[in-house]
Amino acid sequence: MKIAVLPGDGIGQEVTQEAVRVLEALDLPGLSLEWADVGATAYRAHGHPLPPATLELARGADAILFGAVGDFDCDHLERHLRPEQAILGLRSELTLFANLRPATLFDGLEGMSALRPEIARQIDLVIVRELNGDVYFGDKAIETLPDGERRGWDMMSYTESEVRRIAHVAFRAARGRKERLCSVDKANVLETSQLWRDVVIEVAKEYPDVTLDHMYVDNAAMQLVKNPGQFDVVVTGNLFGDILSDQASMCVGSIGLLASAALGERQTEYGTFGLYEPIHGSAPDIAGQDKANPMATILSAAMLLRHSLGLVDQADCIEAAVSGALADGVLGLDLGGEAGTREIGDAVISRL
Amino acid sequence: MKIAVLPGDGIGQEVTQEAVRVLEALDLPGLSLEWADVGATAYRAHGHPLPPATLELARGADAILFGAVGDFDCDHLERHLRPEQAILGLRSELTLFANLRPATLFDGLEGMSALRPEIARQIDLVIVRELNGDVYFGDKAIETLPDGERRGWDMMSYTESEVRRIAHVAFRAARGRKERLCSVDKANVLETSQLWRDVVIEVAKEYPDVTLDHMYVDNAAMQLVKNPGQFDVVVTGNLFGDILSDQASMCVGSIGLLASAALGERQTEYGTFGLYEPIHGSAPDIAGQDKANPMATILSAAMLLRHSLGLVDQADCIEAAVSGALADGVLGLDLGGEAGTREIGDAVISRL
Numbered sequence: 001m002k003i004a005v006l007p008g009d010g011i012g013q014e015v016t017q018e019a020v021r022v023l024e025a026l027d028l029p030g031l032s033l034e035w036a037d038v039g040a041t042a043y044r045a046h047g048h049p050l051p052p053a054t055l056e057l058a059r060g061a062d063a064i065l066f067g068a069v070g071d072f073d074c075d076h077l078e079r080h081l082r083p084e085q086a087i088l089g090l091r092s093e094l095t096l097f098a099n100l101r102p103a104t105l106f107d108g109l110e111g112m113s114a115l116r117p118e119i120a121r122q123i124d125l126v127i128v129r130e131l132n133g134d135v136y137f138g139d140k141a142i143e144t145l146p147d148g149e150r151r152g153w154d155m156m157s158y159t160e161s162e163v164r165r166i167a168h169v170a171f172r173a174a175r176g177r178k179e180r181l182c183s184v185d186k187a188n189v190l191e192t193s194q195l196w197r198d199v200v201i202e203v204a205k206e207y208p209d210v211t212l213d214h215m216y217v218d219n220a221a222m223q224l225v226k227n228p229g230q231f232d233v234v235v236t237g238n239l240f241g242d243i244l245s246d247q248a249s250m251c252v253g254s255i256g257l258l259a260s261a262a263l264g265e266r267q268t269e270y271g272t273f274g275l276y277e278p279i280h281g282s283a284p285d286i287a288g289q290d291k292a293n294p295m296a297t298i299l300s301a302a303m304l305l306r307h308s309l310g311l312v313d314q315a316d317c318i319e320a321a322v323s324g325a326l327a328d329g330v331l332g333l334d335l336g337g338e339a340g341t342r343e344i345g346d347a348v349i350s351r352l
Numbered sequence: 353m354k355i356a357v358l359p360g361d362g363i364g365q366e367v368t369q370e371a372v373r374v375l376e377a378l379d380l381p382g383l384s385l386e387w388a389d390v391g392a393t394a395y396r397a398h399g400h401p402l403p404p405a406t407l408e409l410a411r412g413a414d415a416i417l418f419g420a421v422g423d424f425d426c427d428h429l430e431r432h433l434r435p436e437q438a439i440l441g442l443r444s445e446l447t448l449f450a451n452l453r454p455a456t457l458f459d460g461l462e463g464m465s466a467l468r469p470e471i472a473r474q475i476d477l478v479i480v481r482e483l484n485g486d487v488y489f490g491d492k493a494i495e496t497l498p499d500g501e502r503r504g505w506d507m508m509s510y511t512e513s514e515v516r517r518i519a520h521v522a523f524r525a526a527r528g529r530k531e532r533l534c535s536v537d538k539a540n541v542l543e544t545s546q547l548w549r550d551v552v553i554e555v556a557k558e559y560p561d562v563t564l565d566h567m568y569v570d571n572a573a574m575q576l577v578k579n580p581g582q583f584d585v586v587v588t589g590n591l592f593g594d595i596l597s598d599q600a601s602m603c604v605g606s607i608g609l610l611a612s613a614a615l616g617e618r619q620t621e622y623g624t625f626g627l628y629e630p631i632h633g634s635a636p637d638i639a640g641q642d643k644a645n646p647m648a649t650i651l652s653a654a655m656l657l658r659h660s661l662g663l664v665d666q667a668d669c670i671e672a673a674v675s676g677a678l679a680d681g682v683l684g685l686d687l688g689g690e691a692g693t694r695e696i697g698d699a700v701i702s703r704l
């Protein structure tokens with residue numbers, strides 16, 4: 001079993017290190033970890049945010065553990081050299097189209113959510129975000145018009161088959177949960193969304209047991225604050241999924257707790273090939289200071305064991321250790337506590 | 353002074369009626385109201401959601417009071433005949449590019465926000481949303497590819513001059529408030545956003561007194577829940593503004609309280625020509641049942657008096673009456689109270 005470990009930039013380094021310590025503490029026979037540079041770190045060392053060697057290592061692994069990328073010093077670079085291109089490149093080159101972003105409130109953290117406790121307590125949802133299409137990967141440019149004015153443009157689009165494959169993932173996820181799926185779009189304005197909605201309705205015929213709703217994205221952003229308990233599985237496009245899943249993190253208490261999986265269709269010997277990352281970014285302002293909460297990355301490692309390596313018990317074990325640490329008051333700075341990165345890693349390891 | 357009154361569909365009818373009663377109760381000399389159909393109502397009566405007569409009436413007025421449009425029965429119509437095209441058509445035909453969406457917590461409503469009271473209490477922001485560009489108005493289609501697959505697409509774009517004019521509105525708004533402006537984009541992925549950011553930075557040179565920040569939209573959606581008190585004026589494009597302003601409404605307690613103004617550059621004899629509408633929709637499920645909260649529309653009428661007719665005292669008077677009614681516990685169903693549409697209208701009128 002081979003895991004490619006790509007810590008990336010900023011706090012990506014230190015949170016990944018703690019997740020790796022947790023994996024090592026489990027003493028999994030036959031597990032090998034191989035490290036590579038990615039993001040601004042890779043750009044500085046090798047001139048590209050996703051060097052060919054990193055991509056090949058990732059492609060050859062059974063799963064990828066990813067930290068975070070991003071660095072303000074790279075904002076002036078041409079777009080294809082910026083750190084974000086590393087994660088976008090991995091998602092598209094490896095056809096990791098299905099992003100699962102669960103949001104559940106941990107016991108005892110009601111008081112940490114920005115939402116009122118009685119609302120926060122209801123949250124138990126998964127956002128299924130499409131990762132290979134939408135305005136993220138269409139043609140784009142800044143051009144100069146004949147009159148000398150500049151114009152920036154990006155093509156938003158989805159094809160039928162792109163929508164169909166993510167819809168199947170979402171319906172199957174709903175089957176494994178409360179059998180409710182809410183598809184989020186902006187079909188009252190966008191043709192991309194109209195096609196999305198039409199295809200989701202077609203796919204629904206194969207899942208008569210799942211209740212399907214549709215919601216406009218503006219309303220969904222509102223409902224996610226007003227009454228997040230109404231959602232079970234939410235399926236949406238790349239851009240809307242980016243916004244809604246970050247928003248959901250605050251309902252849960254902190255972005256430092258949210259893990260994610262990016263899955264494709266390829267099966268490995270042990271499960272589904274995938275990339276696992278915390279949904280937070282590289283937070284350059286607190287990097288290298290032992291201030292970041294590694295729990296989101298540790299929970300991402302648990303998802304990795306479950307989905308890509310078929311190690312369900314071990315995944316449960318990590319998740320229980322994180323819950324236990326939180327319940328015992330091991331809170332990072334993001335949760336108003338004082339526990340440092342390393343200390344949180346130790347607390348999880350001691351509870352495995 | 354001529355106001356075009358366009359109530360539209362669903363609860364648009366009843367909430368507009370209350371706002372008109374409030375305006376009439378002020379007994380403004382020389383004020384004339386002229387009504388016209390819009391949305392699904394107009395489609396049924398005249399075969400088009402924005403009939404030429406409605407558009408001409410709106411164009412010839414000093415201001416427009418708009419209710420809401422939308423009707424599920426029209427979802428099957430060709431896009432150009434759907435109710436939403438009425439509001440999109442008015443915004444673009446009349447070059448109403450600057451949407452001001454204030455979000456402030458009314459005294460005593462801390463407990464109504466989905467957010468914890470100590471967080472909700474901090475909210476006092478205005479979202480300045482661009483209304484004439486972005487993926488809303490680019491070319492769009494659903495096409496069939498050579499291999500028989502369907503593809504939906506929408507062109508997202510902004511030109512320099514479109515960004516510049518909305519940036520000026522936002523910087524001026526910040527000057528009139530706490531001199532802080534946050535520009536929201538997704539420049540790490542979109543070229544449209546990169547141009548947006550570059551132009552906002554250029555315009556900032558003319559406003560050295562205003563502190564400018566930039567935030568990615570995913571982070572903004574999170575921060576708006578986590579700590580909305582950090583924002584003063586937020587400027588963003590049409591799509592992101594749609595999402596963030598609906599989201600902000602829940603931080604304030606109810607979408608039934610949020611008013612908005614859509615302004616252009618044209619000056620009338622009394623102020624700036626504009627369209628005023630609640631940010632909520634037509635809510636067909638509760639239409640005609642005296643259940644809708646008309647406060648957002650009444651507050652929109654107050655904005656109309658202030659911005660388009662120069663009647664600042666009268667605008668203050670309406671806003672004080674709404675605050676007073678809320679403080680006295682006149683709460684609509686949206687706020688967990690029992691006051692009906694008409695009753696809320698009466699309560700505001702009696703406090704003018």
Ligand SMILES: CC(C)[C@H](C(=O)O)[C@@H](O)C(=O)O
Pocket residue numbers: 069084087088242279540541570
């Ligand atoms: C870093 C950025 C390109 C990325 C995205 O927008 O997808 C991030 O926000 C995420 O959600 O993983």
Ligand SMILES: CC(C)[C@H](C(=O)O)[C@@H](O)C(=O)O
Pocket residue numbers: 188189218436439440594631
């Ligand atoms: C009705 C719809 C087209 C509209 C929009 O998306 O702009 C509405 O959501 C709004 O915010 O005014």
